[in-house]
Amino acid sequence: MINTVNDGCLTLVCADLDAMPLFRTDDRGKRFGYEPEIAKLLAQHLGLELNWLFVQWSDFEAVLLDNQADAIWCGCAITSAREERFLFSKPYAAFDESVLVRGDSSILSPSDLKGLKVAAIEGSTNMALAKSWIGCQIVAFSGKSDDVFADMVDALKAGEVDAVVDDEPAFGSLLLDPRYKLAFTVNTANLWGAAMQKHQIELKQALDGALSAAIHKGLVTRIWREHLVGITYPENCFSN
Helix, strand or coil: CCCCCCCCEEEEEECCCCCCCCCEECCCCCEECHHHHHHHHHHHHHCCEEEEEECCHHHHHHHHHCCCCCEECCCCECCHHHHCCCEECCCCEEEEEEEEEECCCCCCCHHHHCCCEEEEECCCHHHHHHHCCCCCEEEEECCCCCCHHHHHHHHHHCCCCCEEEEEHHHHHHHHHCCCEEEEEEEEEEEEECCEECCCCHHHHHHHHHHHHHHHHCCHHHHHHHHHCCCCCCCHHHHCC
């Protein structure tokens, strides 16, 4: 049996917000979306019960290091800076980054953002991308909020910012609302993985093995195509 913080359970940290088609939680606590479905698949393969621990974005690392959870499973991009602090599973996703604007906006490229206010989550890969665009004004939104994504969208709706940067699928349901549209997408192909403490080599090996088996059986492809309609399945991400 794999050693986990709660015997017989895989406990994952995530934010309790609606970011479909990535994830959401209904009133009964049932989770839907691409990330929960992949996590459920791996937990079942390992014979573990899947538990979710919902905390604010800014508390993910503290909760993990305090041994309250086995891993962060919430859109955690694998970067060189994060690899200094965490042990990552093999990737279960790869996403580009997009810019959401109001429906009447004329923004079409990063150059159009010069002098405009661009919202991103503080310390995120999305913020790092926005900082590379010359002349735009970065507006950082704190991960200490209960729903930082909704905070950014509300600011866009109110005209307090001109654009919001996030991972492409996060905007899925908003694109059905004529008040919003995607201005452009940047081909960053950020890899997402489960972030664990450095010593959790056994858990990493178990998650990697379960994910490899699911990919080989075509289960990850099925879940991707069910939830991420219109987003190209990243064959290269899962080739190793």
